[in-house]
Amino acid sequence: MKTFYWLVKREFWENRGGFYRAPLITAIVFLVLNLMAMVVGEVMGRRMGGFHFTGEVDTLSHLDEHGLAVAGAALDVTLYGFTALILAVTAIVVFFYCLGALYDDRRDRSVLFWKSLPVSDTSTVLSKVASAALVAPVIGVVVGVLGGLVLALMATIVATLHGVPLWQFLVEAHPFRVAFNLICLIPLYALWALPTIGWLLLCSAWARSKPFLWAIALPIGAAVVVQWFGLMGIFERSAQWFWVNVPGRLLLSIIPGGWVRYADNLDHLDKQDPGSILNAVGLSYHYSTLASPNVWVGAIAGALMIAGAIWFRRWREDT
Amino acid sequence: MSAVITATGLTKRYKNSLALDGASFQIGAGRIVGLIGPNGAGKTTALKAILGLTTFTGELSVLGLDPRKQRDQLMEQVCFIADVAVLPRWIKVKDAVDFVANVHPRFDRAKCESFLARTKLQPDQKVKQMSKGMIVQLHLALVMAIDARLLILDEPTLGLDILYRKQFYQSLLEDYFDENKTIVVTTHQVEEIEHILTDLMFIRDGKIVLDTDMEALGERFTEVLVGAERAAAARELKPLDERQVFGKSIFLFDNVSRPQLEELGEVRRPSIGDLFVATMKGTYA
Structure with a gap:
């Protein structure tokens, strides 16, 4: 267990730039852009003669409980949205991390150093899976929620300058609940992303050169062949089914939230109320995906590909 | 051992x-x-x-x-x-x-x-x-x-x-x-x-052609510096290798008794480098 912790730590050392700095910089850039938009808004507003709330403040401060809940939910949506942005960046980082994880050290021959230590290839590969499926998303969630809070704070300050004390709304936000919900979704994410992580690691461990090209070309090429020759007709499925389930799952499952098409449907939802939307798309909604065999078949395929990556890591010779 | x-x-x-x-x-x-x-x-x-x-x-x-x-x-x-x-x-x-x-x-x-x-x-x-x-x-x-x-x-x-x-x-x-x-x-x-x-x-x-410890190496292999007049006699003892230095010949022998070699000329221990070159003759040919 101690060895595994240090293996994961090693991955973090090596990929500090991708796992930690990339989301952080994205968050900062996004916040700065928002700040600039606010400043531009202020300047434009002044030129137009300025505006100041007078009457409405009164009503704002006397919102009923329902109104407060709506405001809080709206802020939570901001937090979720900001985190989604950060997690999209994390997904791109993880994609390339997986492609390089078992290839880069073969290319620069440092694999010979790692292999001189009493660490099994199984632990090495699994530490990379854990970094991709758990460590990177957790960092993304934390950065995203904190960034979302800063954004909400900025908006509040601007509103206050205009005489609208939004502070009480800020208290209505639930950053911990949002973070907790998102963290709770990470196991589902890991399960969902497993076929992509497994496939990319397999290519990374197997390719003698250009793992990126192989990883993309093989599934897309297969899908093109299937479509041209109508091979899926044999199974009474459409070529589109193949596109979605083979190249789609092998390459795009790394995108968080991709599972929602397999979750319960939300037709009965009241789309006017952010609070009820948030409640409806809570954890149980997301985890209803587990009823779909798609998730499980994908996860099993992912596990098999990871086993393949371990085998190649052990026996691939090219140094 | x-x-x-x-x-x-x-x-x-x-x-x-x-x-x-x-x-x-x-x-x-x-x-x-x-x-x-x-x-x-x-x-x-x-x-x-x-x-x-x-x-x-x-x-x-x-x-x-x-x-x-x-x-x-x-x-x-x-x-x-x-x-x-x-x-x-x-x-x-x-x-x-x-x-x-x-x-x-x-x-x-x-x-x-x-x-x-x-x-x-x-x-x-x-x-x-x-x-x-x-x-x-x-x-x-x-x-x-x-x-x-x-x-x-x-x-x-x-x-x-x-x-x-x-x-x-x-x-x-x-x-x-x-x-x-x-x-x-x-x-x-x-x-x-x-x-x-x-x-x-x-x-x-892909084959091990020599496997010895360093002491045995000194006993087994001998290098002899031989003048031109005795070179023919030296060649009869089937040297592993022969090279010329300043008008003299240096012969490398494997398992030839030392007194016999001392008669031919100055005897010394071969360096691994010389032994290597002699053993690997013709590798790249």
């Missing part, structure tokens, strides 16, 4: 060539063995087989373990430096020490730090900021702090200047080697390791 490595009929075939062709040898504990051979003779393949980094046929036991099946256990007792400068470029000195200290049960951190204190390496220095010689210093400090029973060195000093090379072997002898440890080393700079070896193995075309 308890054997640390026992190889019988070691064979490895690549697509169109035979890298190891039934090589058999045994290496005992407390020895420093030089595995010497021309390029492409199978040295690296033999070492990779010992380290469980390649498949092969034949039998091989390293410290009583099968490197193909029990590699993870084996690596607790075996250390290797394969080639120069294979440390990951992004790692810092202190992180490398931290990492090895936490994954290797036989690593002695204090020892490693005292080795590092003798170098110019800084804890926050990254490998990519180091010269080749410094990378080897770091690697050696890490490896020497591990109490392993077998150390494999594959061209560990290739491309280093002579200061680093001398220092490398000197540290190994002074601070690392003892009767419980075994070192196997391959290199092309034969002259530099000549004095530290206890055993010598020549490999050619």
Whole structure:
């Protein structure tokens, strides 16, 4: 267990730039852009003669409980949205991390150093899976929620300058609940992303050169062949089914939230109320995906590909 | 002599060539063995087989373990430096020490730090900021702090200047080697390791063509400096090799009695380099 912790730590050392700095910089850039938009808004507003709330403040401060809940939910949506942005960046980082994880050290021959230590290839590969499926998303969630809070704070300050004390709304936000919900979704994410992580690691461990090209070309090429020759007709499925389930799952499952098409449907939802939307798309909604065999078949395929990556890591010779 | 490595009929075939062709040898504990051979003779393949980094046929036991099946256990007792400068470029000195200290049960951190204190390496220095010689210093400090029973060195000093090379072997002898440890080393700079070896193995075309300890080597092989008038007599004794220096001939003999040779001229011990050249004659032809 101690060895595994240090293996994961090693991955973090090596990929500090991708796992930690990339989301952080994205968050900062996004916040700065928002700040600039606010400043531009202020300047434009002044030129137009300025505006100041007078009457409405009164009503704002006397919102009923329902109104407060709506405001809080709206802020939570901001937090979720900001985190989604950060997690999209994390997904791109993880994609390339997986492609390089078992290839880069073969290319620069440092694999010979790692292999001189009493660490099994199984632990090495699994530490990379854990970094991709758990460590990177957790960092993304934390950065995203904190960034979302800063954004909400900025908006509040601007509103206050205009005489609208939004502070009480800020208290209505639930950053911990949002973070907790998102963290709770990470196991589902890991399960969902497993076929992509497994496939990319397999290519990374197997390719003698250009793992990126192989990883993309093989599934897309297969899908093109299937479509041209109508091979899926044999199974009474459409070529589109193949596109979605083979190249789609092998390459795009790394995108968080991709599972929602397999979750319960939300037709009965009241789309006017952010609070009820948030409640409806809570954890149980997301985890209803587990009823779909798609998730499980994908996860099993992912596990098999990871086993393949371990085998190649052990026996691939090219140094 | 308890054997640390026992190889019988070691064979490895690549697509169109035979890298190891039934090589058999045994290496005992407390020895420093030089595995010497021309390029492409199978040295690296033999070492990779010992380290469980390649498949092969034949039998091989390293410290009583099968490197193909029990590699993870084996690596607790075996250390290797394969080639120069294979440390990951992004790692810092202190992180490398931290990492090895936490994954290797036989690593002695204090020892490693005292080795590092003798170098110019800084804890926050990254490998990519180091010269080749410094990378080897770091690697050696890490490896020497591990109490392993077998150390494999594959061209560990290739491309280093002579200061680093001398220092490398000197540290190994002074601070690392003892009767419980075994070192196997391959290199092309034969002259530099000549004095530290206890055993010598020549490999050619995947076969072990010479396997001897250094004392026996002195008894078996003799070099004689012969004047022109006695050259013909010397040739009758079937020398391994003959070369000309300043109008005299130098003959290299294998297993010819010493008194007989002393009659011919000045007798001396051959250098490994000369022996190597004589043994490998015609390799690239």
